[in-house]
Amino acid sequence: MIPYGRQDISPEDIDAVTQVLQSDWLTQGQAGPRFERAMADYCGARSAAAMSNATAALHIACLALDLGPGDILWTVPNTFVASANCALYCGASVDFVDIDPRTYNMSVAALSEKLAQASTQGRLPKVVIPVHFAGQSCEMTEIRALADRYGFRIIEDASHAVGGDYLGRKIGAAQLSDIVVFSFHPVKIITTGEGGMTLTNDPRLGERLAYLRTHGIVRPSQAAPVDAARSNEDRYGPWMYEQIELGLNYRMTDIQAALGASQLGRLDAFVARRRELAARYDALLAKLPVTCPWQHPDTNSAWHLYVIRLQRNEIKLTRRQVFEALRAAGIGVNVHYIPVHTQPYYQRLGFSTGMFPEAESYYQDAITLPLFSKMTDAEQDTVVAALTKILS
Known part of the structure; x- marks a missing residue:
């Protein structure tokens, strides 16, 4: 995995x-x-x-x-x-x-x-x-x-x-x-x-x-x-x-x-590698029905996460089906985050689904792909190949 x-x-x-x-x-x-x-x-x-x-x-x-x-x-x-x-x-x-x-x-x-x-x-x-x-x-x-x-x-x-x-x-x-x-x-x-x-x-x-x-x-x-x-x-x-x-x-x-x-002492090297991998994801995923992360021109991200959004109107699978297929293929994807206001505890405080539509819409589409400083190009190619196969 x-x-x-x-x-x-x-x-x-x-x-x-x-x-x-x-x-x-x-x-x-x-x-x-x-x-x-x-x-x-x-x-x-x-x-x-x-x-x-x-x-x-x-x-x-x-x-x-x-x-x-x-x-x-x-x-x-x-x-x-x-x-x-x-x-x-x-x-x-x-x-x-x-x-x-x-x-x-x-x-x-x-x-x-x-x-x-x-x-x-x-x-x-x-x-x-x-x-x-x-x-x-x-x-x-x-x-x-x-x-x-x-x-x-x-x-x-x-x-x-x-x-x-x-x-x-x-x-x-x-x-x-x-x-x-x-x-x-x-x-x-x-x-x-x-x-x-x-x-x-x-x-x-x-x-x-x-x-x-x-x-x-x-x-x-x-x-x-x-x-x-x-x-x-x-x-x-x-x-x-x-x-x-x-x-x-x-x-x-x-x-x-x-x-x-x-x-x-290695922080700058860690971030530099994460930025390389993020740029590589951007290129490798360009033709797939996914939305890659957008970066504000005032920022230079540390790239803790690389989150894609599935373009659900262009694929026949649900987010859960894509997620489970990637996990079955040995790709340890995750989802960040379930909107806090939809958690049971916060619902008991009076919050409800529908209150923050952008966060809820984002959550429905989001999948976090693997990204870490020791990740190799070959591992990243494996992630992209698995995602490409599933979405096609």
């Missing part, structure tokens, strides 16, 4: 993890801060905070922006459920903005219209989470302008987009948002096994993200310089810690961080 995604682990990655395993620190040592600093420098952000996974990072990002009961968060239906669940963890409400029919990202037109309506109703969101689907950035300049007009905060869910670019800057620079979230799951661009990260340019947010993921605890002896008059106070002893907020234990281990830092 050719999987839709697969990690790429090198001997250097294994050596980096082994060094941590042979050290005195398996967690809360120096590997975590080194990984955070390396990723912040790579993206051009002021600070980064590594987390146990991207869902934890989304949750902490919401907490850091004081999202809570009575507040509303908006995101898109075309995402994994974590992008919406993070609001519910904070006691806030969730609503959705439909997607653009070409990029499958948050539609700026739909967002603008929904904000105008919400403004008249006194129901504006406190936080909006645009999701950079498949590795392509949302139209962040336009979303930032709407945030400035209507006063909401922005968390970029860039779980798919590590190594991607927007308007010549690395995704993760957080120039047009409050916080950016990355994922390091094994099928993502780089991996820490499980893992996530927040990035920000706001010093206060950076501090808060860091201590909220560590039980809400700070160490006063490290928080500020201690003058001679206070140096003997117990409060400033090297053992002292203080819980200043109700945080969580969402830390990343040094084992994970060492793997992530090692993988980061």
Whole structure:
């Protein structure tokens, strides 16, 4: 079976993890801060905070922006459920903005219209989470302008987009948002096994993200310089810690961080190969009754996913028949994503099918083809040959 995604682990990655395993620190040592600093420098952000996974990072990002009961968060239906669940963890409400029919990202037109309506109703969101689907950035300049007009905060869910670019800057620079979230799951661009990260340019947010993921605890002896008059106070002893907020234990281990830092050294190579494979898919699939992913000229995708849409009016098979035939042929296709608002839990919250037609239409046609950095041309040819045979 050719999987839709697969990690790429090198001997250097294994050596980096082994060094941590042979050290005195398996967690809360120096590997975590080194990984955070390396990723912040790579993206051009002021600070980064590594987390146990991207869902934890989304949750902490919401907490850091004081999202809570009575507040509303908006995101898109075309995402994994974590992008919406993070609001519910904070006691806030969730609503959705439909997607653009070409990029499958948050539609700026739909967002603008929904904000105008919400403004008249006194129901504006406190936080909006645009999701950079498949590795392509949302139209962040336009979303930032709407945030400035209507006063909401922005968390970029860039779980798919590590190594991607927007308007010549690395995704993760957080120039047009409050916080950016990355994922390091094994099928993502780089991996820490499980893992996530927040990035920000706001010093206060950076501090808060860091201590909220560590039980809400700070160490006063490290928080500020201690003058001679206070140096003997117990409060400033090297053992002292203080819980200043109700945080969580969402830390990343040094084992994970060492793997992530090692993988980061090959990130550009990973993304370059994914871009080669995406361009090759575009050429190989050009004559088939499928719609290939469209790319906005302001973006340069990291290509976490390569999603085609079946042109169902030109083929006799259903999406399920094509999907099952590909699986039977040893092609590990997948579907990203079942619209969140159609999930049973969200239906019980009052959402229903038909509310976000673009996301629902997209879902009916979508199939994710295999794409990963170690994928060979021969494997890709096998995928295309199988799809060609099935559709013909």
